[in-house]
Amino acid sequence: MRNIVTSAAFAAGLMATAASPAFAATELTMYYPIAVGGPLTNVIDGMIEGFEAEHPDVKVNAIYAGNYDDTRLRAVSALKSGDPAQLSVMFSIDVYDLIEQDLIVPFDDVVKTAEDKEWLKGFYPALMANGEVDGKTWGIPFQRSTIVMYYNKDMFREAGLDPEHAPATWEELVSAGKALAKDGKWGLMVPSTGYPYWMFQCFAIQNGKELMSKDGTETYFDDPAVVEALEFWRGLATDEKIMPEGTIEWGTLRQAFVQGQTAMMWHSTGNLSAVKREAKFDFGVAMLPKHKKPGSPTGGGNFYLFKNSSDEQKAASLALIKYMTAPERAAEWSIATGYVGVTPEAYETDALKSYAAEFPQAVVARDQLEVAIPEFSTYDTARVREGLNNAIQAALTGEKSPKEALEGAQAEATRLLRAFH
DSSP states (O other), X not given: OHHHHHHHHHHHHHHXXXXXXXXXXXXXXXXXXXXXXXXXXXXXXXXXXXXXXXXXXXXXXXXXXXXXXXXXXXXXXXXXXXXXXXXEEEEGGGHHHHHHTTOEEOGGGTOOSHHHHHHHTTSOHHHHGGGEETTXXXXXXXXXXXXXXXXXXXXXXXXXXXXXXXXXBHHHHHHHHHHHOOTTOEEEEOOOSSOHHHHHHHHHHHTTOOSBOTTSSOBXXXXXXXXXXXXXXXXXXXXXXXXXXXXXXXXXHHXXXXXXSEEEEEEEGXXXXXXXXXXXXXXXXXXXXXXXXXXXXXXXXXXXXXXXXXXXXXXXXXXXXXXXXSHHHHHHHHHHHOOOOSSGGGGGSHHHHHHHHHOGGGGHXXXXXXXXXXXXXXXXXXXXXXXXXXXXXXXXXXXXXXXXXXXXXXXHHHHHHGGGO
């Protein structure tokens, strides 16, 4: 009897299949980093639902994989073990390693139409810089940032400082910091764990020097201007006494700021919406102070297309990336998190124009793109970056002098990069 029922059910299934058109969705697996300052998964899930509604022939599986390093490790491990993945948002600075491992394809190989080629040209050039290698575009910006200065306007008022005028130069930073550092509270905190190299890029470019060549094959850690920049950073604690000595935790600095432990902090604009939500005081956001010149590195993640995907999957991935970077979604993302809207068109949407009118802090990171530089990235970038991070922390803790620490990091970087010349 069981066999008869099963056979009947099977026959009915065959008839139903024959009566309806064949349907096979293109399935995409997307790895995504979740370690950001503002709300994330609900916004991304909503975008995916919207995309699937417009593209019923595509199914997107989002894997929220941890921070940027976790995401890279999980995505690369999956690919190398044969698990399918078609796209991911990973660090913009991972591009050289991903190319070297032959894991990604340039978008130039996937875009076909004149409209798609125009779309590639629509992003802010400063955000595209990390994704462009050897004349091709390997990464599309999405979760992108610059480093900005958050400051407590109430503490400025109490110290007799103009709350509408953030320090615009290194000299003003020190002067304001001294007025603000009192009653057990600090004038300034700059994080030195997590991404020390990123914060150090700020000081170096403000002192007139980039840390790496445009082709990712050379570093300039022992340049006198770079050494001077690290001496200045350390001196903010040891000489000027406006900042705690030693290292300052990336992960807890936002809490220190919103709790009033420091009047100013340098941090990613990706924390803006969280600060807006948590701060119980009037706060401002400003571009970083200049010395010889103004500047900040960009930061954050790019979309990448993995090589071992079918043509249909690559086309579907491109459609998803176009959907998520469209002006309305880029504006939604910027409002939800504080990250930069990746195209000028995002700032022309009604949503972001209205938001910026009531909360002008939302456009500071975008305005700083005018003086932004690419985030530090080289071949063998993880090991080169680790050497620089260790040098910075050794100098800030007093274990080594800035000059000694940076000369050691440069010698190691030269050794690691020799093969790529």
